[in-house]
Amino acid sequence: MGKSFRSVLRDLNLTSNQVWGIAKVDREWLAALDAALTATRRDDFEHGTNAAYVQGCVCSECREHQRQRIARNR
DSSP states (O other), X not given: OOSXXXXXXXXXXXXXXXXXXXXXXXXXXXXXXXXXXXXXXXTTSOSSSHHHHHTTOOSHHHHHHXXXXXXXXX
16 A cells, blocks of 8 residues: 555565566456555546556556557557
8 A cells, every 4th residue: 555556566575577478367356456546546636548558557558558559549
């Protein structure tokens, strides 16, 4: 609580690729991760925007926005 996603990854000695790789194969784990990310996300961001994602938010809304943004730019 109160730490950024990147900071928690560093503390756990994990990469974001490891975390999202697990999320792709374990839907139950992804649901728990999404619940934790949503419960601890900052209230001062407009979620689902590029600005929130750039500031480090990886909640499901911000990840989906980023996924769509990348798909448009391909």
